[in-house]
Amino acid sequence: MIGLGGAEFRLPLLIGVFGFIALQAVILNKAMSLIVVLTALPARLLSVPYADVAAEWSVIVNLLGGTLIGAWVGATWATKMRSATLHRVLAALLVLIAAALAWSHFGSAGPLDLPPVTRAVAGVIAGLAIGVVAALMGVAGGELLIPTIVLLFAIDIKTAGSISLAVSLPTMLVAFTRYSRDKSFHVLRGNARFVAAMSAGSITGTVLGGLLLGAAPAAVLIPLLVALLLLSSVKVWRHQ
Incomplete structure (x- = not known):
């Protein structure tokens, strides 16, 4: 309904409700995010x-x-962090995502007027940071990519959403490849039915969300989702 893949909301559930440790939750989240993005790309055409x-x-x-580059670096950091540290990093990133979500829907800043070379350098730097965040959280990164594309390159929001998916897909594959080298990657094999069930639910949700598009006003829906992300960040921070 709001144009996101939902991975930022799935992550706290994997940790707080289903009881996966941080790195396992990130890997599961990345796998399901990849399936949703693969579904969303042709649908948006x-x-x-x-x-x-x-x-x-x-x-x-x-x-x-x-x-x-950011995806590989972020996935490497995630596999080397202590679980408690990763929980706190994820909690902080959930706050960042909440801020980005609120800004992208209620912010009024226009595109930046930058020289071509400066814009290109800023694009690489922004991409690096987004790749790290996406890999650490197991998300597609659209909530950060879309505002970046609109601000830096003055592209309309609908096209920016599709460009975001086109960037997310190879970025997620790189992170996925890096995670496959860690022993925690076996969580996918051990929970194949769970992944299939939750992925099916996510895909069904995208269809229902599309049908319900506009049913809930953004002025009500977005603050509720931002509050949910902030509450989730507290739960993930405190998670044992």
Whole structure:
């Protein structure tokens, strides 16, 4: 309903409700996020033609120059952190995502007027940071990518959403590859039915969300979701 993949809301559930430790939850979240993104990309072609996205190939390449490196670095950090430390990092990132969600829906800042070279450098730096965050949390990163694309490259919000998915997919594959080298990756094999069930629920939810688009006013829905993320951050921070 709000244009996100839902991974930022899934992560606290995996930790607080289903009882997975931090790294296992991140890996499970990444797997399910990957499935949702693979589903969302072709679905969006109905409203945003492929030609519109392909025309912005330079923006995609620019951001990937940072996100691919950031994804590998973020996944490496996650596999080396103590579980308690990773819980607190995830809690802080949930607060960051809440702020980005609130800003992207209620912020009024216009695109930045930057020289081409400065814009390209800023794109790589922003991509690097977003890649790290996405890998650490197991999310697609759209809540950070979309505002970045709109601000840096002055692209409309609908096209920015599709560009975000085009950047997210290879970025997530890089993080997934890095996680596959860690012993915690076996959590996918041991919980295959759980992953399949929750992924099916996520995909069904995207269809229902699309049908209900506009049913709940953003002025009510977004503050509730921001509050939920902030509450989740507290629970994840305190999680043992």
